[in-house]
Structures are given as structure tokens and as C-alpha cells.
Amino acid sequence: MPLYKIQGAKLQSIKEEVFKLEIDIQSITEHNLENIFGLKFIKSEFALNNLRIDTLAFDLESKSFVIIEYKRDKNFSVIDQGYAYLSLMLNNKADFILEYNENSNNNLIRDDIDWSQSRVIFVSPSFSKYQQQAINFKDLPIELWEISKYENNIIQYNRLKSSENSESINKIKKSQDIKDKALEEIRVYTENDHLQKSDEDIKSLYEEFRNQILNLDNTIEVIPKKQYIAFKSSSNFIDVLPQKNQIKFWLNMSKGELKDPYNLARDVSSIGHWGNGDYEFILSSPSEFINIMPLIKQSYEKK
Numbered sequence: 290m291p292l293y294k295i296q297g298a299k300l301q302s303i304k305e306e307v308f309k310l311e312i313d314i315q316s317i318t319e320h321n322l323e324n325i326f327g328l329k330f331i332k333s334e335f336a337l338n339n340l341r342i343d344t345l346a347f348d349l350e351s352k353s354f355v356i357i358e359y360k361r362d363k364n365f366s367v368i369d370q371g372y373a374y375l376s377l378m379l380n381n382k383a384d385f386i387l388e389y390n391e392n393s394n395n396n397l398i399r400d401d402i403d404w405s406q407s408r409v410i411f412v413s414p415s416f417s418k419y420q421q422q423a424i425n426f427k428d429l430p431i432e433l434w435e436i437s438k439y440e441n442n443i444i445q446y447n448r449l450k451s452s453e454n455s456e457s458i459n460k461i462k463k464s465q466d467i468k469d470k471a472l473e474e475i476r477v478y479t480e481n482d483h484l485q486k487s488d489e490d491i492k493s494l495y496e497e498f499r500n501q502i503l504n505l506d507n508t509i510e511v512i513p514k515k516q517y518i519a520f521k522s523s524s525n526f527i528d529v530l531p532q533k534n535q536i537k538f539w540l541n542m543s544k545g546e547l548k549d550p551y552n553l554a555r556d557v558s559s560i561g562h563w564g565n566g567d568y569e570f571i572l573s574s575p576s577e578f579i580n581i582m583p584l585i586k587q588s589y590e591k592k
Contacts, residue, residue: 291303303440305439306439310361314412315344315359319333330344337384338377342357342374343357345385345388350519351515354385354404355409355410357412359413360411360413366420367416367420367433370411371409372472374409375408375475376472378404379404405475405476405515406515407474407475408432410433411434412434412435413433421433427451429451430477435448435449478514482513484531488533491531491534494574495531497578498578502527509522512525517529517564526585526589527588535572537570538585539569540554540588542567542587543558544556544567547568553570554568555568556568
């Protein structure tokens with residue numbers, strides 16, 4: 290999609306530029322991992338067992354490692370390479386923990402990490418139609434991100450997403466004879482996973498809530514996690530957990546920030562809870578939207 294800038298009353302196109310070297314993509318991304326992906330940088334060019342990982346990162350929210358690879362050409366299989374990297378990680382957990390500990394101010398132990406949430410990110414100026422079709426599975430632990438460079442030092446990252454009606458990756462695992470037992474640990478969660486135990490009324494309520502949130506901004510992402518469903522702008526602004534007879538929410542705001550005239554939210558800053566932020570509230574009826582949406586908008590606008 291072309292980009293324009295306003296020049297008086299007219300639009301002037303912003304010219305796209307070419308990345309000359311793969312290392313340029315890597316350098317820009319590594320210096321901005323937190324802004325782009327919300328990840329902590331661990332190591333560049335991490336080599337192990339004759340494989341070299343371009344960037345090793347860590348997701349503090351899901352407590353899992355993330356491998357990032359950069360490509361300028363289209364002649365590679367995202368499935369084969371992605372699972373090769375995941376297999377390397379899951380069969381050499383101690384080496385990854387050691388690398389984290391040697392490059393961080395705090396130490397991890399094996400039980401601190403949710404290995405099931407491990408994933409691989411490929412970053413490239415473009416992907417072929419075959420590569421894009423290869424990720425068309427709802428539970429694939431592999432992400433494709435396109436990066437574009439424009440004049441005046443403008444950079445754009447865009448994640449390519451699978452369709453909402455995509456099938457399970459388990460079918461391709463069988464067809465490609467992926468037998469590594471370590472890979473059985475990987476689990477990519479979906480919204481339906483969280484809605485399985487909910488009553489039909491709650492499923493409908495969640496769908497209505499979801500639509501209202503997405504109407505705030507067409508850039509908002511819905512990211513199912515192991516313990517909740519995250520709604521993300523630049524970062525999570527609300528985390529959602531559908532239950533049998535209600536939906537529980539956590540607003541990603543610190544104690545004292547929220548203006549709550551009806552006292553709908555509960556302060557959970559001093560107790561353990563899933564999700565981000567210090568405020569929790571419960572939704573059980575569509576009639577509650579009118580009072581809850583202003584609270585959600587506060588968290589969204591804060592991001």
C-alpha cells in the first residue's frame with residue numbers, strides 16, 4: 290500500500306527504498322525489539338549445533354524465548370526452518386537458559402520458562418505467495434513480518450496473518466512427518482480455546498465485546514495467550530478471560546491512574562492475578578458495556 294504525505298492541499302507519494310543488506314534489517318530490529326514486538330533482546334548471532342540464530346529474544350509476558358530470523362530472498366521454507374529452530378531450542382534448553390543468564394541482570398531457571406509458548410519470527414521485505422500460504426494455520430508458532438523502508442527514514446513493520454477459518458497445524462505436522470518429540474511441547478492458543486467452557490450467552494457477549502474493542506482502532510490486535518486473550522495496540526491495554534458465566538478483564542493501568550466513578554473495577558495490585566495491570570472487573574451482561582467502555586478507553590488511550 291503506497292504512503293503519502295500532505296503537501297499543501299495535495300498528496301505527495303513517499304518513495305520506498307530497498308534494504309541493501311540483511312544486516313541493516315537486523316540492526317534496526319534489534320535496537321527496537323521492545324517497541325516493535327515487546328521483546329527483550331538477549332543475543333545476536335547465537336550459534337549452536339551448526340545452526341546460527343540471527344536474534345535471540347525473550348517475551349517477558351509469556352515467559353518464553355523467541356527466535357528472530359531476517360531474510361532478503363524468498364528461497365526458503367518458513368515451515369522447515371521454523372521447526373528446525375524450535376527443535377534446536379527445545380532439545381537444548383540449558384544452553385538457551387545459560388545464554389539468557391549471561392546476558393541479563395537476572396537469572397532464569399528451567400521452571401521459570403513456558404517452553405510451550407516458544408515461537409519463531411521471520412522478518413523480510415517481502416514473502417512469496419507460497420510462504421504466506423504456509424502460515425495459514427491457526428496454531429502455528431511461526432510469524433511472518435514484512436518490513437518496508439521509505440525515504441526520510443520511515444520504517445514500517447506489518448505482520449502477515451492467517452485467515453480466521455484456517456485449519457490446525459497438526460495436519461501439516463503429520464503430512465511432513467515431523468516426529469521430534471520436543472516439538473510436541475509447543476502450543477499456540479486460540480480464542481476458541483478460551484471459550485470452550487463458556488456458556489453460549491457468554492460466547493455471544495465476548496463476540497459483542499470483541500467487536501466494540503476492535504472498532505476503536507483498526508490496528509488493534511487480538512492475541513490469545515496461555516492464560517488470557519490480550520487486546521494490543523502498541524502494547525496490551527486489556528487482557529480478557531472468558532469463564533463459564535462471566536468474562537473477567539484486567540486493565541493495564543497502574544493503581545491510582547483509573548477514573549472509575551461507578552467503582553466497577555477492583556484493585557488487584559496487591560494480590561496475584563492473570564493479565565497485566567492493577568485493575569480487574571467482570572462483565573456478565575451487554576447492558577454493562579455503557580459503563581465499562583469508558584474504562585477500557587482510558588487504558589487504550591494511555592498506550
